[in-house]
Amino acid sequence: MKFLEFTTLDSINLFLNDLNLGESTIKGSLEAYSCKPTSVDRRISDNLEHEILDYLSQSADSDPSSPVEYLSRRSSRRTLIYLVLTLGHMYPDYDFRAVQAHLFFTEEEWDSFRQIFDTYLFEAAKEWFQLNGGSLLECLEKAIDEVIKLEECEVYSYNPDFDGDPSIENGAIWSFHFFFYNKKLKRVLSFRCCCLSNLAIDGLPDEKMLEDEGVDDGLFIDMDM
Template sequence: MKYLDIPPLQRLNAFLKSVDVGEYVLMGDLEAYSCKLAGLDKKLSKSLDAEVQTGSSPLELSASPVGPLAESSSRKTLIYLILTMNHIYPDHDFSLLRAHHFQKEETVSKAEEAIDSHLLEVSKVWAKTPGLGESPFLECLWSSVDEAIFLKECDVYSYKSDLETDPFGDEASIWSFHYFFYNKKMKRILYFGCRAVSKQAADEATDTSSKYDRYNQDDTDDDSDRYGMATEMDV
């Protein structure tokens, strides 16, 4: 799958990476991908397709949240959902996910309503942020998403975290949501996931990250001094 560089989404994604809403910090990901497979994705797709066919129950083969798994189109949908998760969270392997880990939403509007209800406090922060609040957050969000994926043509799926084998179930998490907007005609999928994390845990994570960055920076500087002469000689 190929990450799609869409400026309006990048702007929103940068804002959503860490939003302090007072009681908690919201951490979000908003990214779109092409469903054209190549390289490792293509190889994994073939192995997943075989595993899904042989490992699914008769009931799943006839009906599942992504459609009858006896049909190749339904298996492709499941594989795209799995691969998208792998791309967005590369430190975790979602290859063991199956159709029952997902749910097909009744309508796009139902998904929009659920997302909007979680992001009311985020909208207030957006409005107060210089350079961002010229238009309402939710208006910017959905116009950008529609531009990227054309919502009227989408099927919407959600991932239900099992809180154990994914990155969303640590003790610091208060709530989370994970939606996939899949446009078969465009061969695109857009993922929008957010989780609320306690402020204390978020601060600790930031401190740890800062220390790690300083440690790496020191190592990099040392390595540059130590190996600078060799590099020059190589050149």
């Protein structure tokens, strides 16, 4: 895997790098990688492939929600390995296991991405319009299409446990992570974004934040972040 530089992504990355919205800050980035493996990638790929095959040989799980059926297909294993390798390059200190990682990847459509965008980035879109004019979503779609060709892509969201997400920082309110994979181009584009509380960033203890906002701790029990 090799990081690829595209000037078409620069303006969006610069805008989302550290977008202060007053009470919160959004941090997002678009990163493109070639699927052409390095010697290290080949070794990791072989290890991941053996891990998956060992899992399949030992598994008699007929549960439809298990990864057995998906991982039995070679093309699916190859896609998963590319996604795991991409994560590994983005978070080199984090240990990703292929079988486990599969449980956190969900195949999506562009409409799913639009819904996430409308839900979480509407304030960012307002800021973009004031600074640049036009639509942030349309600019994102154009940039992503130039790099990865959306019509030819498979789209995946990555949704690990909140505590086990390597992209989560202190004070995180929400985060999302999408991958766009083009088999023909042998290329993966990652779009990750998170929102951080500025109170937490400034070092205000969580208990003080809740007290000042008049929020009962019990309201956060069992909340799905």
